[in-house]
Amino acid sequence: MNYLIAVLSDRIQAEAAYVALEKEEVPTDRVSILGKGYKSADEFGLIDPNEPARKQVKLMASWLIPFGFVAGYTFSLITGLDTFAWAGEIGNHAIGGVLGAISGGLGSLLVGGGVGLIIGGGDAVPYRNRLNAGKYLVVVQGSETLIRKSTSILRKFNPENIQGYTI
Template structure:
């Protein structure tokens, strides 16, 4: 399945574009308008970058915390640093491991969350920002020939942005 996404400035332009698409023979059920008074980004299914960031951080947490604990424990064993005064070095080693695990958790949050927030959502963040600016998005979903026909129609409205996408095939 292919998608065509066009960003238009006003509700009137979006309505006119939808009407022009219908007039050209593109079924109304193949066209969706996003924006105030229409579907929201969440209702349409645009990826929320915050959710992607949380998923990225969660994936990293599962292996960075144990690795951080092991690294912190080993570092304390190798260096012999005394965290607490006294003869019990096992407490020092475990404390080093806990500090390493905390560093691993922080790393998962920063790297997994930060990278997920900036790259995990693809173009969805751009479209969400445009919707937040009060613009409208016209989406046409269909075959390659339908999307090409819709592209010709939507170009007449001089959209701020127009982009075609091909839905990935799940293997």
């Protein structure tokens, strides 16, 4: 599926762009306006990338932390290291398990998408930020021909940004 997203500064411009697309016979069921009074980012399906990242980190942590504990405990048991003399034999193994669990937690953060959660990522975030700033998005979905036709129509409205996507 091809998408075209144009960022327009106000509601009047967004409505005018919608009408222009309608006049040029772009099917109205393929055009959406996102912004105050219209569809929200969630209603349209503009996914907040933080939600799936949080879910993935939790899923990974649910099995990596216990696995890390067992692996750290087993490593300490097999090697017989006496790293913390004050803790005794069982204490050393328990500390090895805790350090393994911490490593599992860090692994779930890195592998599960936590880096993207921390530093952000994806195109959905800038579009959400623009919607939060009071801007409007005109989104056209359809064939490549329809997207090309819509691009030439929307360029007449001098959008802040216009971007095409193929999914």
